[in-house]
Amino acid sequence: MNLLRELWRSVAEFLRTFGAMALFFVDLLRYSPSTLFKRFNLVVYQVFNAGALSIVIIMVCGLFVGGVLGLQAFANLERFNAEEATGILAGFALVKEIGPVITALLFAGRAGTALASEIGLMKATDQLSAMEMMAVNPMHRVLVPRFLGGIISMPLLTAVFTMVGLLGAHLVAVEMQGVDVGAYWQQLQQTMDLDDVYEGITKSIVFGVVASLLAVWEGYNAVPTAEGVGRATTRTVVGTAIAVLILDFMITAYLL
């Protein structure tokens, strides 16, 4: 009986959190248009903050992930004398799956934690209350710009990651393993449709929304202590990783 009650309580707790987050999400969306128009420079600053500052790790990771894909694709396709298809395999993997997913995971680690801890600390040091008292809604001034900045950054970062990844695969396959450069790119070009690219873009937008929402939510609801802010950043990364991987499966299953 006790076990059941415990179970019920955690289910209820989960639903309550989920509902609160949904309301929070609606609030963010509701304020988004006005923020975008009236506080455009804040949004731009956050795109810089979340996006531009993440570019280096995105590019480094993209290069090596692309390279490893090139290696694996080549080594395995060679067995079927199909090494010309290296470009296809690496390209599809990057554009449809690995690009959006790894970018989202890196984003959670680099930008998501920064957002969550920044907002959490602003709360812990009364900065959000101070804004409230100055009749400035923190929603407009703090939360929505960061949320939008994350959403705008994610597809851009994904594009950068994918491009650098393709370059990495090219370097490995063409320059190191000697695949014909014409075959590498032409096969990729012939096989890939715009729909495949759209799939990647769709995913990156969805992941952008989820990662930004979770970061802002965790920061805003952090317990305003050092420990609480630390826990909020951890939850941001873990939550985003789980959500992104589950959603990736669902989107893929739906679109295929």
Add this chain to the structure above:
Amino acid sequence: MGPSGSGKTTLLRLITRQLDPDRGRVLVDGVDIATLNQSELYQLRRRFGMLFQNGALLTDMNVFENVAFPLREHTGLGDRLIRLVVLSKLHSVGLRGAADLMPSELSGGMARRVALARAIVMDPDILIYDEPFVGLDPISMGVVVRLVRRMNDTLGISSIVVSHDIKEIAAVADRSHLISDGRVVASGSPEDLNKDSSEMVRQFMHGIADGPVAFHYDAPDYEEQLLGRDNE
């Protein structure tokens, strides 16, 4: 005034509706603030200036921008006018020279003075201080005490100061209320309170260790607990 945990800060948060009351009404200037919607509440809050305990300066902008923040948010003033207003407010707290510093470069007392400049930049009617004297060295303390009094007199505003520093309150307050356990237990000028004979007031005003606010936190009987009999 009141001992820690007596409800002082809660009262401030109720007055400014950072908290909603469970029961009863909060009247500010004759208006029940629970009935206000968000934009009306924000209108009302513009008439407040509030000084938070640690200053609560926005850490991503410098001192000048912090003080300019309410002006930029609420007025259409041009940059030159904002500069004039901000510099004059900073001058009045003695920190015109610190305009370019970031909040992290300020000492505790300076941060509080900047926050004070920010609180008065919109020319509020009511200025609220949450524990303005906590954790300051004697010099900063003297500066802040003088500023609190001077702001009140020169700007012609009402000030509400929450504190447990009796000496400092005596220096700035016209009227003081002693709160304990969420209730006002005594009111009057600081001298009146000093002379008050009720046990609670005497304990607080004279810093007596034991009394209505007990020295011991609620615990089972000492001997019983040591002998391990309290579980039986």
